[in-house]
Amino acid sequence: MNRETNRPEPTIEVGQHFKVKFVDLTHTGQGVAKISGKNSKGVEYQNFPVFVPLATIGDQGMIELTQIKKDYAIGKFVKLFPDKKSKDHVPIRCKHYPDCGGCNIMHLSYQAQCDFKTQMVKRTLERIGKITDVEVKPIIGMENPWYYRNKVQVPFGERRFKTFGGFYRLNTHEIIPLEECHIQSTEMTEIIKFIKNLFNEFKIKGYDEKKHRGEIRHVLIRESSKTKEIMVVLVCLSDIKDKLNGLIGKLIRRHPRISSIYLNINKDRTNEVLGEETLLLFGKEAIEDELLRIQFNISPKSFFQVNPVQTEVLYSKVLDFGKFTKNDNVIDAYCGIGTISLVVAPHVKHVYGVEVVEDAIKDAKGNASHNQITNVTFVCNEAEKQIGLWHQEGIKADAIIVDPPRKGCDIKLLETIVEMKISKLIYVSCDPATLARDLKYLINHGFAIEEVQPVDMFPQTFHVECVVLMSRVID
Numbered sequence: 273m274n275r276e277t278n279r280p281e282p283t284i285e286v287g288q289h290f291k292v293k294f295v296d297l298t299h300t301g302q303g304v305a306k307i308s309g310k311n312s313k314g315v316e317y318q319n320f321p322v323f324v325p326l327a328t329i330g331d332q333g334m335i336e337l338t339q340i341k342k343d344y345a346i347g348k349f350v351k352l353f354p355d356k357k358s359k360d361h362v363p364i365r366c367k368h369y370p371d372c373g374g375c376n377i378m379h380l381s382y383q384a385q386c387d388f389k390t391q392m393v394k395r396t397l398e399r400i401g402k403i404t405d406v407e408v409k410p411i412i413g414m415e416n417p418w419y420y421r422n423k424v425q426v427p428f429g430e431r432r433f434k435t436f437g438g439f440y441r442l443n444t445h446e447i448i449p450l451e452e453c454h455i456q457s458t459e460m461t462e463i464i465k466f467i468k469n470l471f472n473e474f475k476i477k478g479y480d481e482k483k484h485r486g487e488i489r490h491v492l493i494r495e496s497s498k499t500k501e502i503m504v505v506l507v508c509l510s511d512i513k514d515k516l517n518g519l520i521g522k523l524i525r526r527h528p529r530i531s532s533i534y535l536n537i538n539k540d541r542t543n544e545v546l547g548e549e550t551l552l553l554f555g556k557e558a559i560e561d562e563l564l565r566i567q568f569n570i571s572p573k574s575f576f577q578v579n580p581v582q583t584e585v586l587y588s589k590v591l592d593f594g595k596f597t598k599n600d601n602v603i604d605a606y607c608g609i610g611t612i613s614l615v616v617a618p619h620v621k622h623v624y625g626v627e628v629v630e631d632a633i634k635d636a637k638g639n640a641s642h643n644q645i646t647n648v649t650f651v652c653n654e655a656e657k658q659i660g661l662w663h664q665e666g667i668k669a670d671a672i673i674v675d676p677p678r679k680g681c682d683i684k685l686l687e688t689i690v691e692m693k694i695s696k697l698i699y700v701s702c703d704p705a706t707l708a709r710d711l712k713y714l715i716n717h718g719f720a721i722e723e724v725q726p727v728d729m730f731p732q733t734f735h736v737e738c739v740v741l742m743s744r745v746i747d
């Protein structure tokens with residue numbers, strides 16, 4: 273008997289085959305089937321869960337067990353019965369799926385992807401936050417859930433004396449040569465392929481991670497959704513700018529929308545893509561993009577949301593939830609380059625933005641002056657420290673927006689929000705699990721949830737963004 277689950281130990285074995293019907297999806301979008309039976313020693317197992325990639329609810333097929341864990345098994349399809357395939361199981365568009373780790377639910381119809389994400393938020397709030405009495409609104413999906421990404425970073429390597437670039441095979445650093453991608457813009461894919469040819473023509477060697485040798489490590493491309501400008505960053509192991517001269521002319525003649533080309537030097541043995549030193553080789557320092565009529569200059573290292581269409585949807589929800597007035601002081605914690613702050617500023621008295629990355633705060637200040645927005649204060653500090661300082665200074669916030677990284681809010685930040693008696697809180701989250709944990713704390717300390725709205729920022733992947741409105745109900 274398994275002491276934790278009180279379930280009989282199912283001594284099932286790797287390699288066993290089972291005929292199954294899928295009844296659910298895991299939070300990473302794998303199909304869940306339940307197996308029951310008796311092993312060779314006569315021990316019975318009932319409804320033991322098996323997770324299978326590329327399956328969806330309703331599919332039926334033959335599976336083989338590939339790994340057995342304590343409370344579940346992992347399997348793979350031996351055969352998906354063609355006449356028992358779910359209507360939500362759609363043909364796959366991309367030849368690299370699922371080997372390239374970029375997409376993981378492309379085999380689901382877009383409606384099924386949206387339903388899966390709405391359900392995932394609901395279940396996570398219930399399981400981790402014990403929040404059962406709020407309505408989770410259906411996720412706001414995209415009209416066209418393809419070619420939405422405005423940024424791509426492609427690793428380069430060398431095989432049989434040829435330089436090539438692509439995506440890492442799922443959970444490895446083996447590069448799959450890029451032929452197509454259906455979530456980034458087609459021009460970015462064409463640029464990658466053309467640059468690869470130029471690297472071979474100009475004898476620029478791909479990077480060998482194991483030997484820490486070679487020249488080109490990554491190519492990073494960003495594209496503005498509004499101005500259509502494109503930035504290319506060539507990340508190299510050393511300063512090879514002289515070798516890049518001929519290549520640049522050919523590149524901009526073929527792709528005239530390229531308005532900046534940078535050389536970034538990354539000398540370290542590291543998984544970080546960008547190194548410290550960045551040299552402008554051609555064109556403008558930054559590309560300009562726009563969100564809700566506010567302009568943003570984006571330089572190679574700036575954080576900028578990757579799905580511009582849905583970022584406007586997300587930020588409009590923040591404005592909608594905020595119902596801000598010209599008397600409001602608002603804190604934007606984890607403000608990045610100030611995108612939310614600057615979108616909110618025209619509607620309120622003052623915005624206080626805090627962010628831990630110095631470059632981001634520099635960009636935020638630059639973006640404020642570029643848009644002639646003066647009612648914002650940006651500070652570089654840890655949000656959990658700075659909010660306490662603002663509290664001590666006597667700043668009274670009418671609302672706070674938090675948009676933390678995946679690990680969620682620091683407990684000190686939550687404690688200070690409670691202490692400051694801020695009446696309205698808007699939580700923008702990219703991880704439902706840490707969101708649920710933080711909401712539970714806030715509910716236990718006087719807040720109530722008013723609305724939960726997931727927004728699909730990352731179609732074809734299991735990632736889900738969510739915006740939650742809370743108000744203070746107990747003093």
Ligand SMILES: C[S@@+](CC[C@H](N)C(=O)[O-])C[C@H]1O[C@@H](n2cnc3c(N)ncnc32)[C@H](O)[C@@H]1O
Binds near residue numbers: 576607609611676
């Ligand atoms: C999800 S991003 C949000 C950025 C911004 N709100 C936006 O929409 O573009 C989270 C940000 O939190 C910053 N960050 C991480 N830990 C922090 C901390 N302890 N205090 C302040 N900022 C932090 C990261 O550098 C990152 O810019």
